[in-house]
Structure formats: structure tokens, C-alpha cells
Amino acid sequence: MDNVGGNHTLEAKGLKVYFPLTKGIISNKVLAWIKALDGIDISFSKGQTLGVVGESGSGKTTLARVFLLLEKPTKGEVLYNGRNLYNLNKGEIKEYRRSVQAVFQDPFASLSPRLRIKEIISEPIMVSKKLNRYDLESKVADLLRLVGLDPTLMEVFPHELSGGQRQRVAIARSLSTGANLIILDEPTSALDVSVRLQIVNLLMDIKEKMGLGYLLIGHDLAMVSYMSTHIAVMYLGKIVEFSKTQDLLKNTLHPYTKALFSASLPIRPQNKKLLGVLSGEIPSPIDIPFGCRFHPRCPERKSICSIKEPPLLHLENEHFISCHIYSHHQAE
Numbered sequence: 381m382d383n384v385g386g387n388h389t390l391e392a393k394g395l396k397v398y399f400p401l402t403k404g405i406i407s408n409k410v411l412a413w414i415k416a417l418d419g420i421d422i423s424f425s426k427g428q429t430l431g432v433v434g435e436s437g438s439g440k441t442t443l444a445r446v447f448l449l450l451e452k453p454t455k456g457e458v459l460y461n462g463r464n465l466y467n468l469n470k471g472e473i474k475e476y477r478r479s480v481q482a483v484f485q486d487p488f489a490s491l492s493p494r495l496r497i498k499e500i501i502s503e504p505i506m507v508s509k510k511l512n513r514y515d516l517e518s519k520v521a522d523l524l525r526l527v528g529l530d531p532t533l534m535e536v537f538p539h540e541l542s543g544g545q546r547q548r549v550a551i552a553r554s555l556s557t558g559a560n561l562i563i564l565d566e567p568t569s570a571l572d573v574s575v576r577l578q579i580v581n582l583l584m585d586i587k588e589k590m591g592l593g594y595l596l597i598g599h600d601l602a603m604v605s606y607m608s609t610h611i612a613v614m615y616l617g618k619i620v621e622f623s624k625t626q627d628l629l630k631n632t633l634h635p636y637t638k639a640l641f642s643a644s645l646p647i648r649p650q651n652k653k654l655l656g657v658l659s660g661e662i663p664s665p666i667d668i669p670f671g672c673r674f675h676p677r678c679p680e681r682k683s684i685c686s687i688k689e690p691p692l693l694h695l696e697n698e699h700f701i702s703c704h705i706y707s708h709h710q711a712e
Contacts, residue, residue: 387461388560388593390447390480391423394456397442401666412666416442418617420456421692424610426560429587429594431608431625433601433640437662438614440597444563447595448482449473478504481554485566487546491538497524497549498534504556523552528582544575551582561593568603580607601644605629610698613637616665616673619692623699633695634703635680672704680705 399414417439424430432440445451446458449465458465460476468476481504484490491500501520505511511519521531527548538546547567554562567583568576580603587594598604604611611628613621613636621634632638663669669676675685684704692702 387426388479389423389425389459389461390561390593390595391459392420392443392446392456393459395420395422395443395446395453395458396455397439397446397451398454414665415617415668416665417446418668420617420619422612422619422622424561424593424595426591426593428610429596429608431596431598431604431611432614433598433604433611434614435640435662436599437616437665439617439665440614441565443614444482444565444595444597447480447563449477474507478557479559480561480563481557481559482563482565483547483550483554483567486570487543487550488538488570490550491546491553493538495537496534497536497538497541500538500549501534501553501556504553507557519556520552523556524549526555526586527552542575543571544579547571547579548582551579551586555586555590559592561595563595563597565597566599567596569599576603583607601641613640616663616668618673618702619700620674620702621700622692624697627697627699631699633699633701633706635678635705636674672702 395417396415396419397417399416400408400410401412401414402408403411420439420443422430422443432443434440442451446453452466460480463472465473465476495503498517498520501523502516505516505519517534520534524531524534529545529548529552533541533545538549541549564583568579571579583594584607586592594607596604596607605625608625611623611625612619613634615636621628621637623631628637629641632641663673663676669686671687672678672681672685672690675681678685682704688704690702690704690707692700693706694700695706
């Protein structure tokens with residue numbers, strides 16, 4: 381899928397991440413390969429929010445970890461502004477880490493309990509800039525105000541804050557380096573329902589103010605649909621549908637996407653027979669079904685679905701789908 385506009389673009393091309401399943405301590409004989417990602421082409425840029433959805437085991441978090449340099453690709457490329465991340469020198473990698481930051485699911489686990497809030501937020505700044513104590517505290521105070529917190533909280537420890545306050549601190553820390561792109565890995569799922577919308581609106585306000593790009597990993601389709609400009613639907617390491625958010629909501633095509641949305645967005649129910657589709661377990665990435673990966677759970681499967689894997693077709697505008705139902709369309 382082509383990115384939308386401008387510099388600061390993060391892109392995966394033909395991305396595969398396989399983990400070996402081994403036996404034996406010495407020989408480490410590979411018994412099988414866990415195919416966490418199995419050929420991903422995707423990108424996002426400043427100004428976009430790309431939502432990535434799918435059940436646990438679909439590969440969403442592995443994709444985020446690759447972009448954060450926490451996992452190495454088995455095959456394929458990861459490009460930042462057109463340059464392969466694995467061809468960058470140490471200085472360029474340092475700059476990349478400043479430009480691409482993350483906010484994780486659990487703010488309590490992601491914040492060091494031994495550090496005060498001012499140390500948590502200032503730590504990334506000090507890696508790249510030499511500031512005196514006054515300027516550093518002034519910067520931290522500005523960031524706390526930006527995320528809706530009183531600067532006096534810089535002297536406290538994470539355990540003294542609520543979950544929502546801790547997540548605001550995590551957001552402030554991600555902004556401290558002047559990042560252009562931020563990876564949001566389930567940023568509200570560990571929070572009380574009462575504060576989730578506050579954090580979502582904060583993230584959207586900051587994006588507009590600072591012109592950021594987000595990669596939003598999520599299970600909550602209502603939240604992802606609300607925040608995202610584009611949505612990629614993943615299943616067993618593959619993208620099965622991709623579109624602009626509004627187009628996808630109006631014209632959901634893939635049976636898996638229909639099932640996800642019908643279960644999560646009751647205000648726009650799909651065909652009722654899809655509501656029970658996701659009751660079965662997602663297959664193991666060690667033993668991926670032959671043909672279309674979704675066919676064992678699909679109520680619309682055809683005979684070809686168990687024989688041949690469907691390609692990712694470009695239907696119109698920015699709508700892509702991997703499904704034999706639409707195989708009569710020609711890829712553009």
C-alpha cells in the first residue's frame with residue numbers, strides 16, 4: 381500500500397518474521413517455524429494514523445516490535461524515509477530512535493518504579509541533548525502541561541499516580557525527543573473505561589497540534605475506527621484487508637473483517653450469520669492452513685479457498701483485499 385504524503389515515512393516491504401521452534405539445548409534442531417509475519421507490505425507517514433487490528437496471534441505486536449528495532453526481519457525490508465534501517469550507521473540509528481517512539485499497553489510496567497516522573501521524561505532528552513538543570517525541568521514541565529498534568533507531579537514516583545496519569549506520563553516521554561512517528565501498542569486497554577476516551581482524545585489533539593503520525597495497534601475496533609485515517613486488518617501474519625477508515629466502515633468486504641466489525645460495532649451489524657464466525661480459535665502460526673488462512677472459519681468459503689492462497693488485490697482508491705470472492709477484480 382502506498383503511503384500518503386510527506387517525509388518521515390516508515391515502511392515494510394515483503395516483511396517476514398519467522399521464529400524457530402527448536403528441540404535440544406546443544407543441537408537446537410529446528411522442528412518448525414512460527415510465522416509471525418509472512419509477507420507484509422505497509423507504510424505510514426506523518427499526518428496519518430494507521431490502525432492495525434486482528435485477533436491475538438495475528439502479528440500486530442510483532443510488526444510494532446520490528447519497527448522499534450526489537451525484532452529483526454527474517455526477510456524483507458524496513459525503510460525509514462526510503463532507507464533500509466539495517467544499512468544505517470550508529471548515528472543514523474540514534475536519530476531514528478529519536479524520531480520513532482512508542483507508547484505501550486501497560487503504563488505501570490513501562491515506567492521505571494525507581495525513577496521520579498521528571499527523570500522518566502527527561503531520560504530520553506539527555507541521551508541526545510545537553511541541557512542544564514533549569515532548562516531540563518522547564519522542558520519536562522512543558523511536556524506535562526501538554527498531556528494535561530500539573531508540573532508539580534514531576535517530583536512523584538509512578539506508583540503515586542493513577543493509571544490514566546501514568547499513561548499521560550508515558551505519552552509525554554514519547555514526545556520528549558521531538559518524535560515524528562509514534563507507535564501506540566494498545567494504549568488504552570489497561571485503563572479504566574472511564575479514562576479511555578480521555579486518553580484517546582488527548583492523543584488525537586496532540587497529533588493535530590504536532591502533525592504526528594501514529595501506528596495504532598488495537599483490539600478495540602471502536603477506538604481504532606475513531607482514531608485512524610487508515611485501517612489494516614491482519615490475520616495469521618498477513619494483511620487481509622486495507623482501506624481508508626471511512627471507506628472500510630461503509631464497505632467492509634473481507635469475511636474476517638465483517639466478523640470482527642459485526643461483533644465489535646453493533647451499531648452497524650453485518651450479515652447475522654457472521655456473528656459466530658470468530659468463536660473458533662485462530663490457527664497456530666506453526667501449522668497455518670493451506671490456501672486461504674481464514675477458510676476453516678469462513679462462512680463464505682469456496683472450494684478454491686482450501687487450495688490456493690489469494691493475492692492481495694487492489695480494488696479501487698486505497699482499498700486492498702485478499703479474498704477469492706473478489707478474484708474477478710484485476711489488481712491495479
